[in-house]
Amino acid sequence: MLEARDLRVVYPARGGRAPALAVDGVNLQVRPGEIVALIGESGCGKSTLARALTGLVAPTSGQVRYQGEPLDPRRMRAFRKQVQLVLQDPGGALNPRQNVFDAVAEGPRLHGERAGLRDRVHTALARAGLRPPEDYVRRHPHELSGGQQQRVVIAGALALNPAVIVADEPVASLDASVRGEILKLLLSLRDQLGLSALVVSHDLGLAWNIADRVAVMYLGRIVETGTVEDVLLRPRHPYTRALLSVLPESGERIVLTGEPPDPTRVPGGCRFHPRCPVRTTGCDTVDLPILPAADAVACPEVTP
Template sequence: MTSDREPLLSARDLHVEFPGRRGGRPARAVDGVNLDVHEGEIVALVGESGCGKTTLARTLLGLQQPTSGEVAYRGTPLNYSGKALKAYRREAQLVLQDPSGSLNPRHTVYEAVAEGLRIHGEAVNEPERVADALSRAGLRPPERFFLRYPHELSGGQRQRVVIAGALVLDPAVIIADEPVASLDASVRGEILSLLLGLRDDLGLAALVVTHDLGLAWNIADRVAVMYLGRIVETGPVEKILTAPEHPYTQALLSVLPEGGAPVVLTGEPPDPTRIPGGCRFHVRCQVLASGEAGAMGLSTQCRGQDVAVLAGGTSSQVACHVALQRREQESAVRSGEGGVVQH
């Protein structure tokens, strides 16, 4: 994957604000986001609850209109008129966390999967297309599931039905919001393997929203880490999860089994109505609290100077004064070493 290819789905300078309660401050749920998803790529969008990732996902799907900024599909800005939006939602499908809540208990599996075809007026070859979608979702033989109801299925089977309902329209990208969070550990691996297989076999792209960096390690090509409405670190999964640069990413990784000593974050959890000045993570930052940022002469910057919004694309990027200074220092060292070699 290269950054010069046009992304399949992209956000540019995206903002989403919600009015404050009883005249209070507005909540800046998405606060300047640039994000790309390319064909045949799985991107994991990672962060704590309340960081804005679900709002971002809904906005990318056209379920939430942005306050400002742009969502584009295949380079064309999203049109929020009824007909254009309906056509787009055929190409971009949603998979929710709770399959029980996604399925009508009074509808059979066949009706649940066929619903998308009927909404979009595509009744031709309906039984064959429903059977094909169920097969691709791993429910075989598909006819055995046609007349079953959700309560007759296991949790993993229900999630496969939800995925089949997305696949029946042959989308180019799916957005999956915590797709395995409600499943038993033994079933999670099966669903993740299914998503990987769909990428490899169909070229299907996916944005997987999760709080679990372990899941990202198992499924993603790239990771975007979100904090308080912004992407604070992004890059290839191997880079982000083996050599994270942002203190927030490091804290998230520290709770994994092989993540070392857990990082205890100071301060209060994120509040999108009270975004602090300076780096928005500084009030909880373990690097600032330890004095390390001060030793680098960056305390004032961390507390008072905002970090530039990440540009999007596929390269490794980080929004942290300390990490950026380290990059500059490492680049200077490499340049110096190169000079010595040349001489």
């Protein structure tokens, strides 16, 4: 449904700093009816990749493909109906002066789809779990809880009947008690409507609960990808192992030194080597290839 091919996004130099390499040669697929979790630390390029996949950031090189066809600027309007972005801060995503009806109806109105607008808005709200929709359409964002605000944002995406949702940290700003409800909603939308989804998060628990496949990102690159069971139960890359080690049941804690490198100063060789607890000679000069057969990264310390 949605694919990145050798996607690269470089932000131009500013204030005397070098250009920032936000996304570097990413290959990623979201298949029909599939939920893919994109996991990584803050600053690794996840949100930039999400925005590039939804047409909000222009790639420096590489391609975004939808249903097998390269994204054409002439077809961008139709593409944006089919691929919707859900932002992480529902309070910031909603206009405080708009009521719920206008917030959900904004997309169809922008695309000139005003026929049957009331029924479309009510259906989207009901699918997002706000029932009966008549109780919510005249409310404003300040009258809603955080979970209800996020459901309104999701309803705004559903109002255009998309095929793919790209959700950027959809539960990061919500209480723990509400997160499960939103994740359950994403699963039900996949099952009932056949939606595909890319869910961006730093939460490994989210990946385990809703994803079919996981892609782990570090400093602009996908370092490991595979099924949920392969990546979370049998991680092969040292970075993935370090992320998983923070879970209570993981056993020994792996503490990484320092912060993720600055994207304006990407280290040579394997870009994880400055923080890697198992680095060996040559890691600073030789980058790690992706092994297509194993769908994971080769590392001197990891047995294929």
